[in-house]
Amino acid sequence: MRRAFFRARRFHDLDIDLPRQLAEWLDEVNTTRPSRATGEPPAVRLAQEQARLTPLAVAPADYGLQIPVTVGPMSVIA
Structure with a gap:
């Protein structure tokens, strides 16, 4: 997204113009433009x-782990 969306664009403001252009670009990429991988629009x-x-097969609420956990920067669950 950084290369495809931001590279060739200029914005008048970040509150109105950027979200408008982003919505138009997302619509084009997801509904009109064919994917390079499949040749079809997503x-x-x-x-x-x-x-x-x-x-x-199993509802998300029925999974065994139902307590909150914190994963630290060393990938240790505390």
Whole structure:
């Protein structure tokens, strides 16, 4: 996103112009422009994949770990 969106753009302000241009760019990238990987726009591929999705076998609330944990910078769970 940093290279594709910000590189060739100028913004009049950060409150109105930047969000407007970002919304237009996201719409184009997700619905119009074909992906380099698949040759199809992501919205088309998403619609195809959603037809094959099924519900989760286990509801998220039923998973075993239900206590909050903190992972430190050394990846130690405390």
